[in-house]
Amino acid sequence: MLKTYSYPKFEYRTPPEIASGQTLKVPVVVVGAGPVGLGAALDLQLHDVPVLVLDEDDTVSIGSRGVCYAKRALEILDRYGVGDAVCSKGVSWNVGRTFFREQEVYNFNLVPEPDHHRPGMVNLQQYYLEEYLAARAASRPKIELRWKNKVVSVAQTGMTVTLKVETEDGFYTVETDWLIAADGARSPIRRMLDLEIDGKVFMDRFLIADVVMKADFPSERWFWFDPPFHPGQSVLLHRQTDSVYRIDFQLGWDADPEEAKKPENVLPRIKAMLGDQREFELEWVSVYTFQCRRMGRFNHGRVLFVGDAAHQVSPFGARGANSGLQDVDNLGWKLKLVIDGKAPMALLDSYSEERIFAADENLVNSTRSTDFITPKSKVSRTFRNAVLGLAKDHAFGRALVNSGRLSVPAFLTTSSLNTPDCAPDVFAGRMVPGAPMDDAPVLDNGEQGWLLNKVGNRFFALYFADDPKSLDAATVATLSDLSCAGVAVQPLVVSPKPGAAPGGIPTLVDARGIAAQRYDAQQGTVYLLRPDQHVAARWRTLDAAKVKAAVARATCNA
Amino acid sequence: MALNLNPNFAEAGKRYFNAYAPGDDFYEMLIGAHRDLSDEQSELLNARLILVLANHIGDLGTLREALDVAREGV
Incomplete structure (x- = not known):
């Protein structure tokens, strides 16, 4: 098999405790x-x-x-x-395509929204x-x-x-x-x-092959249900780096994993998928089941x-x-x-x-995806194929096609560490207590950067201001005081206008107002952010006692 | 009432952070309702379900449209 990668060998050193006995x-x-x-x-x-x-x-x-x-x-x-x-x-890729038999029935784009640092x-x-x-x-x-x-x-x-x-x-x-x-x-x-550890084993086997080819497939995720080259089963194609492609064939429970892995059995499957002309080489093959x-x-x-x-x-x-x-x-x-x-x-x-x-x-x-991809009963397969048939022409059918719901972070909305929104404060949008933070472009000392790279590793209080220079002495004192608490909270001012907040409080410029929009922020809005970039609490006005109570709650010190 | 062919699943009082979630919730309920049934029983369940839902919709124009959409491609 071809090798596009040489494995590093990390050095073993004799632990000193063996000689010392300590x-x-x-x-x-x-x-x-x-x-x-x-x-x-x-x-x-x-x-x-x-x-x-x-x-x-x-x-x-x-x-x-x-x-x-x-x-x-x-x-x-x-x-x-x-x-x-x-x-x-x-x-990097954003587009996924789903095929049913010969036809494309559905495609998705993972990041419809611009102005995020990472794809x-x-x-x-x-x-x-x-x-x-x-x-x-x-x-x-x-x-x-x-x-x-x-x-x-x-x-x-x-x-x-x-x-x-x-x-x-x-x-x-x-x-x-x-x-x-x-x-x-x-x-x-x-x-x-x-x-x-409790759960269930799924009665199915999958063959994964890493294939090296100079192919012209775009950087997209392609998923086939019941394709002509692998009837009755599913196939997934993913592009990796170094012209390595991951191909994943569903085999069914009865397949013999040792037989299926042999090159003489793997190569015909891939040839049928790619057509006979395309040149490729195998880099790695494995058969897996999962739980x-x-x-x-x-x-x-x-x-x-x-x-x-x-x-x-x-x-x-x-x-x-x-x-x-x-x-x-x-x-x-x-x-x-x-x-x-x-x-x-x-x-x-x-x-x-x-x-x-x-x-x-x-x-x-992942269980729902698995049940959709590998139906466990006749009626389940009938519904699955009905969805795939309707998907081509009808939006509701496309929304039901489930070839894998790709990893997104959990909104920890039920966490006991959150401080719920408190009346009369009302917020629109997704940045509820427990939400993983949305990113936004910001300027830091004139340099283009990203909000998520400016917070994290400790608690932050994000204070939104129309003009950073206009912060009054009481607000500056309250924000500065937060950084001296037992569990320190780093204040950070976010404003559409350039300029530095008084008292040396770090300031980010949200020139196009994207951060304010994503956080539904107004003059005086405060977000308490956890060290792992989840929202802990938020208010329309700054109140030191409320911030301290929310920090205590987020650290089980309440 | 025009037939709605756009994604339309939701649950009152529930907030969704991913667009696919309510449809997937329904699909799991649907497949779950068939658990442990024989093929004949499943067929009967489907027939009963269609009748219940059709009565709920009530409007014959909408139902005619739905029947046409379903029949196309079978």
Whole structure:
């Protein structure tokens, strides 16, 4: 098979604890150096928390595996310092096309709205993402990466988690205050702690092939129901970087995975799809089944589960790695506040609650897609085909076609951390308490930038003003005072007019009023923003007591 | 009453942040209603459902239009 990518080999070093026999003591251990584990480490180093990362392997993901990184994940990767690398190497796309038998019945455009920094989706082989994250993590002084270090036992007693780690040179012991389990769908940590994960296995098999070809397919997602080249089943085509295309064939439950993977059986399928003339080579082939399931809770004392270790979905909708990155985005700031003694352990319960809410949304959406793509009964297939038939001519039919509802962040509207809107304040638009923030173009000291790159990692109070120079002394004092509280809130003035707010409060220019429009803001509107860029609360007028109460609520200090 | 062929699903009091959500909610209810039924039972359910909905719509002009849309392409 052809190779467009050479796998890095990360250096194993003999851990000093093997010779010394001493127990290593660290505040946080992350097990698993996949995208989610490395994301967890990078999130915590933004909060100045030292992290030890243990991984049993010494390279990146074999095969492309995860392919699609959604807008919200890209915004999180921006905070971790790899957003530009992923976006410039990846293939960005917005258009998806759906075919039924010979005809196109439906297409969608993921980002109909301009003025967002990141596109709806970027396709990139998982190994590139892991390579960038690993390089970034290796460059951070507070992150220690230990490759070929395998956790073989875990025990939790009181305030300590004790790990036994195996290397080629022997064993050593690590004691940590916090363990983040990012060790994947089969999570050995989960198994060693004897914790359950419930859900169902779908009775279907899929063949995925990474194919290298000099093809002229546009950068779009193409999905076929019952195509002539693969009758009765579905096929998905995605373009990745380096002229690598991902093709995903539904095989049915009865297919023999070992037989299906053999090149002599794979090649005819691809030839039938591409037509005989087009030249291509296989880079990677795999057969997979999948499960939709999650743990009952994601925090167990001082062990915190993230990503596939906590929840798994079908691949339709790209909700795996994308939701895992949102897990660590949600967890990092909460763990920091608990470590610093500025929030109670209960704040970590909110990690579990909020990410279970999101996981359930992902499970519902990916299960619905799976049921549409692979109907389980005759009547279900009849309805599915009826929808596809109606879709060609009727808008309502197109809206029902479900070839995967692509990953979007959860609106955490039911979270106990939110402060609900309070009468007489009335707001229009989507930026409700719990909403993931919308982006907008802003000028910062005359330089073009993006709102989402100006906030995050700590609480912010966004204060909208018609003219930054007109802020009165009381407002300036109230805003400045917020940054001195126990849980600091950084004030940030947003105004359509250029100029600096008094008192040295940072000011962004919203020249075209897009931020004000998306946040339905008027003179004096205040948004309290969480460190993970979700809205915590909002008001039409600034009131220090209300802001402090909302911060207390958002940190379980109320 | 003209036949509405644009997306039209919604639930009172519920806020949707993704346009596809109410349609997907309905589709899941529809397929769920058939769970554990035999093919004949499913056919009967569909017939009963059509009759109930047709009576709710009531307007024969609309129903005639709907029948034409459904028949086309079968």
